[in-house]
Amino acid sequence: MKFKRITIISGHYGSGKTNIALNLASLLKKQQDNVAVADIDIVNPYFRTKDSEESLKEQGIRLICSPYANTNVDIPSLPQEIYSVTDDKSLYSILDVGGDERGALALGRIAPAIKEENNYQMLYVVNMYRPLTQDADSAIEVMREIEYACGLEFTGIVNNSNLGLETTPDDVLDSLLYAGEIAKKTDIPLLFTTVDKSLFAPLKDKISNLYPLEMQKKL
Amino acid sequence: MxxxxxxxxxxxxxxxxxxxxxxxxxxxxxxxxxxxxxxxxxxxxxxxxxxxxxxxxxxxxxxxxxxxxxxxxxxxxxxxxxxxxxxxxxxxxxxxxxxxxxxxxxxxxxxxxxxxxxxxxxxxxxxxxxxxxxxxxxxxxxxxxxxxxxxxxxxxxxxxxxxxxxxxxxxxxxxxxxxxxxxxxxxxxxxxxxxxxxxxxxxxxxxxxxxxxxxxxxxxxxxxxxxxxxxxxxxEVLYEEYMMDDAEICIAAFGIAARVSKNAINEARKQGIKVGLIRPITLWPFPSAQFAKAAERVSSIISVELSMGQMIEDVKLAVEGKVPVTLCNRAGGMIPSPEQVLEAIKAANNGGDK
CATH class of the missing domain: 3.40.50.970 (Thiamin diphosphate (ThDP)-binding fold, Pyr/PP domains)
Incomplete structure (x- = not known):
């Protein structure tokens, strides 16, 4: 995958954004020296990039996240270092945005600078097995709400349709039509489909642009 | 699909x-x-x-x-x-x-x-x-x-x-x-x-x-x-029993504590310790009869909780002093680990003759 300087990962609540952000960061680190994951999720109280702090450190990837993540400070705060994403032009970063339009609101804070530099891509992560985005039209509705909230437009779609540990190869195959329909109706390219690495072998000859994911460890 | x-x-x-x-x-x-x-x-x-x-x-x-x-x-x-x-x-x-x-x-x-x-x-x-x-x-x-x-x-x-x-x-x-x-x-x-x-x-x-x-x-x-x-x-009493058929130690746990306990039980069983779980699904009405029945044959009961020990009082009331009931807990937003529960099981196993 060819990266822009800033890669924004956004989508519906629970579509798998954090996991994809962490995996893309590992991939990006193989191409660039100065890499960061920036967690600007102001919505989710649990299961954050912070859970992967150690693993990111080992890989030499900088983690930019609220000092209050995984604590009892229950306020929607952004890390002050968030400005290095836009100001430090030598830094390649993956932005993990909170779910839905409420989460995307925080992105609006740095959206003007991102837009001005215009060296970014914004990926919409979809999961057909999530309750409020089960058909293309409802997924597009959520997509437009996010764009409206943050002031940026998506440039690509990532199909991460899964049922957690119960995902079968057929579940993934069944989602291709759905992801294709979203791409067609919005005229935004479907960049790739992501699966847990255990499903990569049975599917790699059946799905083009398939990308295996390492799962973030749940504490 | x-x-x-x-x-x-x-x-x-x-x-x-x-x-x-x-x-x-x-x-x-x-x-x-x-x-x-x-x-x-x-x-x-x-x-x-x-x-x-x-x-x-x-x-x-x-x-x-x-x-x-x-x-x-x-x-x-x-x-x-x-x-x-x-x-x-x-x-x-x-x-x-x-x-x-x-x-x-x-x-x-x-x-x-x-x-x-x-x-x-x-x-x-x-x-x-x-x-x-x-x-x-x-x-x-x-x-x-x-x-x-x-x-x-x-x-x-x-x-x-x-x-x-x-x-x-x-x-x-x-x-x-x-x-x-x-x-x-x-x-x-x-x-x-x-x-x-x-x-x-x-x-x-x-x-x-x-x-x-x-x-x-x-x-x-x-x-x-x-x-x-x-x-x-x-x-309307609802409960789940897990590996209780031959159990000598019984764990009492509900919700997330029961999930953690099942992991600990599976590990303890690998090590040859006969331990099972009674998981209350209704906390009121409480499955008192099931704990009373278990107390007839197990040597001790461990209450695993994310609190300073609250359900343990109902377990004690149910077993009427027939077996010791001990607490394995975390509090204040922390969750017991399977390892912590396993240690509690081992301690009960070592001191657990009825």
Missing amino acids: SDKVLMKGNEAIAEAAIIAGCRHYFGYPITPQTEVAAYMAKRMPKIGGTFLQAESEIAAINMVYGVASTGKRVMTSSSSPGISLKGEGISYLAGADLPALIVNVQRGGPGLGGIQPSQSDYFQATKGGAHGDFHMIVLAPASVQEMAELTVKGFDLADKYRMTTMLLADGTMGQMMEPVSLDFDIAETVEKPWATTGTKMEREHNIVNSLFLQPEALERTNFERFERYKVVEEN
């Missing part, structure tokens, strides 16, 4: 409530249950239901009282401090014999406490939860699937016995995602001849109230209410 969807526990509660026919939700946001309200805010307007973010928890529970009086299925949800605020309204619901579902996605306390998971509202939920003589039916889910199923069951039981049902979950259960099948059997609608639906000048008007002008009448309703509670205790 799979008939399942991938849901957060909080979302599963909300969708299951809608499937159960609930069209009225009143609440006030609080971590870690906010997704219940957020989901309702998106779904209710699309199906002709009511989502209302009240000005406070107290307002929300009194709106629940209002809708429950009309016989409609209604719910509210909150987390620990918010449930305390609802306490007065919960007592009024009990005093007026109104069915409703109250969800508590517990967080660490006391006071403002924290936002991490906890089970320290057990006393509050099972011993009444507010002033006066009353009980709620208390259901404790241990998976996202059960979050959904027990929500539906909670409405059915509430209607059947004219009681409030509390779904007592914790932050982890609310936030974790698992595949869920939403294909439920919905019980037949219960007739509610007491509901305030308008007399059409064809009947005497119904009164829903918890105020009694004569103490004799108030006493009588209390005795009658507890006759009804007795029927619930006889008929």
